Amino acid sequence: MRSFSSDYLRRTRRGMWEERDALADARLAETSCLLDVGCGNGEFTRILADETDGEVIGCDADLALLRQNDAADSVVRGDAYTLPFADSSFDVVACQALLVNLTEPRRAVEEFVRLASERVVCVEPDNSAVRVESTVKDEAELARRSRRRYLDGSSTDPALGEDAADVMRDAGLENVTTRRYEQELVVAPPYGEDDVASVRRKASGESLRRRRDEMEGDEETIDALREEWRAVGREAARQVGEGVYERRETVPFYVVVGEV
Numbered sequence: 001m002r003s004f005s006s007d008y009l010r011r012t013r014r015g016m017w018e019e020r021d022a023l024a025d026a027r028l029a030e031t032s033c034l035l036d037v038g039c040g041n042g043e044f045t046r047i048l049a050d051e052t053d054g055e056v057i058g059c060d061a062d063l064a065l066l067r068q069n070d071a072a073d074s075v076v077r078g079d080a081y082t083l084p085f086a087d088s089s090f091d092v093v094a095c096q097a098l099l100v101n102l103t104e105p106r107r108a109v110e111e112f113v114r115l116a117s118e119r120v121v122c123v124e125p126d127n128s129a130v131r132v133e134s135t136v137k138d139e140a141e142l143a144r145r146s147r148r149r150y151l152d153g154s155s156t157d158p159a160l161g162e163d164a165a166d167v168m169r170d171a172g173l174e175n176v177t178t179r180r181y182e183q184e185l186v187v188a189p190p191y192g193e194d195d196v197a198s199v200r201r202k203a204s205g206e207s208l209r210r211r212r213d214e215m216e217g218d219e220e221t222i223d224a225l226r227e228e229w230r231a232v233g234r235e236a237a238r239q240v241g242e243g244v245y246e247r248r249e250t251v252p253f254y255v256v257v258g259e260v
């Protein structure tokens with residue numbers, strides 16, 4: 001199982017769901033009991049809890065993350081393929097950025113169908129369509145090449161995005177609808193602590209190390225890529241010093257809702 005740090009999830013969800021039109025089909029305000037699977041430290045749980053007066057339960061396989069989830073009414077440790085709840089325990093079962101991390105997404109959605117009496121809501125990114133713009137000349141191109149190696153080496157489908165609709169139909173859900181949401185992660189002056197830390201990670205080559213196991217390419221190729229990141233990181237750090245560094249990353253997410 002791919003693991004995530006609380007710090008990583010907090011950083012990468014920054015500003016997400018300030019605008020919530022894309023969640024309309026989930027009809028969250030109508031739910032009385034909702035399960036958030038793969039809830040992690042609660043970045044999406046917080047949005048769900050904010051949108052409903054009903055009960056929100058969080059479930060994740062990672063106990064350390066669960067312990068930091070203070071947005072759920074209660075949390076339960078469990079595996080997405082065999083969730084520890086009885087049939088039809090919830091009116092809605094939801095997840096965000098979970099299916100892209102599973103080798104058998106359909107099996108998980110079948111499990112969600114077992115638990116949901118009304119709807120299943122899956123919010124999944126298409127990581128093949130991420131766009132990066134940066135004041136550092138080579139950063140966007142390097143990000144594109146690094147992402148390609150990750151997509152090619154991954155054991156799951158990080159580009160699942162709107163194809164989650166097919167997975168949900170195959171799992172037996174009906175009237176499946178899809179809406180697109182674009183998350184924007186912007187680094188610009190005045191820089192926060194997270195911005196400075198992310199530039200430091202680039203300059204140290206650390207960002208690449210985290211995903212190394214799943215990147216396509218031999219040691220030499222990845223080492224060369226890491227060197228390129230260090231150079232980009234150094235230039236980004238120089239620009240931060242001058243107050244001119246700007247970076248915008250756009251991640252497309254798809255909100256897919258199906259009726260049981």
Ligand SMILES: C[S@@+](CC[C@H](N)C(=O)[O-])C[C@H]1O[C@@H](n2cnc3c(N)ncnc32)[C@H](O)[C@@H]1O
Pocket residue numbers: 001002003004009013037038039040041042043044059060061062065078079080081095096097098101102
């Ligand atoms: C990318 S994180 C998303 C967390 C949260 N939903 C969010 O959007 O910030 C994926 C989460 O799925 C959890 N996870 C991965 N595989 C799982 C499995 N088989 N069963 C339950 N949780 C799983 C991870 O521990 C992690 O918390």
